[in-house]
Amino acid sequence: MLQAPIEGYEDAIVVPPINANNFELKQTLINLVQSNQFTGRQDPHNHLRFFNKVTSTFRHPEVPNTTIKLLLFPFSLEGEAWIWLDKEPPRSILTWEDLVSKFINQFFPPLKTTYLRNEIVNFLQKPNETFNEAWERFKDLLRQCPHHGFSELHQLDTFYNALNPNDQEALDSAAGGNFLDKIPRECLSIIESKSKVQYLRSRVIDSRMSTNALPSSYSPSHSFDL
Known part of the structure; x- marks a missing residue:
């Protein structure tokens, strides 16, 4: 007589043993995770950012946060994404890093990664693009x-090296020499400072242009119709 197989029905995710007393996943936390489920059509990186933010709010002194993530992650999936996880080989995901790697490879194909890496490597400031605009686009x-x-x-x-000569010179000047001789943290601080100053300056210019564009007969009203 044939017997039903007893192997092959285990979950793909292997959750480490939890020896803590009185540990349980709160339903409120599960509900929060399920409030923004990933279907396979959204940006997987945004989903991981949301998931990490949510799970970071739950701490247990005897349970690693990565174990909590492994327990909760299936609740964050639905549709195509849930089917993907369900079809993964039993006990094939042993760590949170394994899960993230497989998740990204599935929903962020290597070809897309290659394309974006090339976009980063070949980044160039566009003609008439301000320093602030270039920095925001690069980020x-x-x-x-x-x-x-x-x-x-x-x-x-x-x-x-993607910047125009004027912006490169401005960074060198702010650095008091060769910009790239500074440590990364200082370089980033200089860039952010210059970007913020230029952004605020452009806001002031835009505001003045808008004011000058008003007809001469215009006068601001201080009354409101309710």
Whole structure:
């Protein structure tokens, strides 16, 4: 007589044994995780950011946060994403790092990673693009591919060499010499400071232009119709 198989029905995620007393996942935490479930169509990096933020709010002195994440992650999936996890081989995900790696490889294909890495490497400031606009665009590329693998120094070198001569000179001047001779933290501080100043300056200019564009007969009203 044939017997039903007893193997192959285990979950893909292996959760380490939990020996803590009185440990349980609160339903409120599960509900919070389920409030923004990943279907397979959204940005997987944004989902991981949200998930990490939510799970960081729950701490237990005897249970590692990574174990809590392994327990909760399935609750954050639905649809196509849930089917993917359900089809993963039993006991094939042993750590949180394993899970993140498989999740990203599934929903952020290597081809897309290669494309974005090339966009980062070949980044150039556009004609008529301000320093602030270029910096924000560069950061957006990095955010879209947080697993790009480039060091801070490599990122700063790429951005500096992508700038027009005037902006490079401004960074060198702010650094009191060769900008790239500074440590990454100082370089980043200089860039952010210059970007903020330029952004605020552009806001002031835009405000003045808007004011000057008002018709001469215009006078502000101080009454409101309710």
